Amino acid sequence: MTTPRYRLKEFSKMHGAGNDFVVFETKDIIPLKGENIDFKYIATKLSHRKLGVGCDQLIIVNSKHQSEKTHYEMLVYNADGSEASMCGNGIRCFSKYILDNKIANCIDGKVVTDEQLVHTKAGIIKTYIPQITDNVSLEKLQNSTSIQIKVDMSYAYVLSTTDSNSGSSGSGSNNSGSASASSASGYGSGSSSGSGSNYGNGSGSSSIGSGSSSGSTTQTNQTTDKEILVSGQTPVEKYQVSIDYPQTGKKLNCILVSMGNPHCVLFFDINQETLNANEFYEMDISTIAKYLQQHSLFKSGCNVEFVLKKSDNHFLSRVYENGSGETLACGTGACGVAVACILQGYATTDKPVKIEMPGGILTIQWDGKNSVFKTGPATTVFTSCIDI
Numbered sequence: 001m002t003t004p005r006y007r008l009k010e011f012s013k014m015h016g017a018g019n020d021f022v023v024f025e026t027k028d029i030i031p032l033k034g035e036n037i038d039f040k041y042i043a044t045k046l047s048h049r050k051l052g053v054g055c056d057q058l059i060i061v062n063s064k065h066q067s068e069k070t071h072y073e074m075l076v077y078n079a080d081g082s083e084a085s086m087c088g089n090g091i092r093c094f095s096k097y098i099l100d101n102k103i104a105n106c107i108d109g110k111v112v113t114d115e116q117l118v119h120t121k122a123g124i125i126k127t128y129i130p131q132i133t134d135n136v137s138l139e140k141l142q143n144s145t146s147i148q149i150k151v152d153m154s155y156a157y158v159l160s161t162t163d164s165n166s167g168s169s170g171s172g173s174n175n176s177g178s179a180s181a182s183s184a185s186g187y188g189s190g191s192s193s194g195s196g197s198n199y200g201n202g203s204g205s206s207s208i209g210s211g212s213s214s215g216s217t218t219q220t221n222q223t224t225d226k227e228i229l230v231s232g233q234t235p236v237e238k239y240q241v242s243i244d245y246p247q248t249g250k251k252l253n254c255i256l257v258s259m260g261n262p263h264c265v266l267f268f269d270i271n272q273e274t275l276n277a278n279e280f281y282e283m284d285i286s287t288i289a290k291y292l293q294q295h296s297l298f299k300s301g302c303n304v305e306f307v308l309k310k311s312d313n314h315f316l317s318r319v320y321e322n323g324s325g326e327t328l329a330c331g332t333g334a335c336g337v338a339v340a341c342i343l344q345g346y347a348t349t350d351k352p353v354k355i356e357m358p359g360g361i362l363t364i365q366w367d368g369k370n371s372v373f374k375t376g377p378a379t380t381v382f383t384s385c386i387d388i
């Protein structure tokens with residue numbers, strides 16, 4: 001029996017649409033053996049469903065955060081101990097934790113509670129507590145079990161690819177004029193495996209692994225180099241990649257979207273001609289997901305979303321997360337799915353897109369150019385303390 005290395009004086013077990021977390025402040029971790037704080041160790045211990053508290057991720061409030069631009073800093077660790085740059089469900093629980101624990105922080109001397117600017121490894125994220133703006137008192141909301149929180153998830157990026165044959169940039173020619181390249185985060189620089197791959201067609205229906213996408217495709221040896229800011233005019237074909245899937249000998253037509261962390265979105269037959277909701281929820285997604293997560297396109301894995309259209313601007317999605325396996329919901333994944341649906345022409349920007357995951361529905365708003373907004377629940381299950 002190993003002796004505990006840390007005392008966590010206080011934490012909250014929380015979830016956002018079933019994606020569950022252990023949330024705490026760094027000041028509440030006490031090293032019992034005088035060592036530095038090892039978040040990888042703490043994450044693997046606390047997340048264990050039998051031997052720990054059990055959670056998909058750790059959501060950590062950095063008590064020592066000081067910044068002129070942001071009120072707070074959020075750190076995210078997956079169940080396998082890997083650090084993630086962003087967590088869309090987690091940041092809603094982060095905001096509720098700040099509210100419930102009255103962790104005031106100031107910018108320019110102004111204590112803010114209903115709107116929070118949070119520093120993350122994916123950039124600055126802004127959260128809103130809509131009920132406060134609806135004149136519901138702050139005190140009434142504090143320590144309520146569950147509240148709705150809206151998040152400005154900032155811009156969506158998609159993976160651009162360079163056609164190494166012709167040397168021309170695949171998406172650098174984005175005609176929207178709003179493209180701004182940033183260094184790839186979460187995507188590999190290796191070329192895709194096998195005999196090269198072809199772009200998907202971006203229209204029509206194709207079942208996973210069928211390779212039966214309609215429309216013209218071009219064979220090219222892809223290399224990935226950077227992410228490009230998405231704009232509504234972005235030509236989908238430039239961002240759809242088709243990946244050889246040896247298990248079926250066919251191709252997986254994927255859209256690769258980044259919300260600060262990498263997502264690989266696969267559409268099933270969007271018109272449900274070959275798959276109904278029950279089959280969708282029962283099918284094995286782990287085999288395909290694990291294959292994609294180790295693909296050379298992704299230097300540090302990816303989150304894999306599977307999508308089936310339910311009705312107008314309403315989609316079913318399951319997610320197999322990087323570092324945590326299948327979860328009941330994924331906030332950044334829901335944003336990635338909504339962006340991919342709009343880019344593919346399966347959804348419109350004139351009204352919200354509902355992404356229904358096994359743990360609940362997340363509502364996404366995106367005008368096709370600017371920030372992606374996500375609204376969803378943040379729920380506290382219990383608070384406690386633990387030695388690990």
Ligand SMILES: N[C@H](CCC[C@H](N)C(=O)O)C(=O)O
Nearest residue numbers: 084087088089261322331332
């Ligand atoms: N597994 C993800 C982090 C958690 C994302 C998810 N739980 C969300 O709500 O966005 C990654 O490694 O990129």
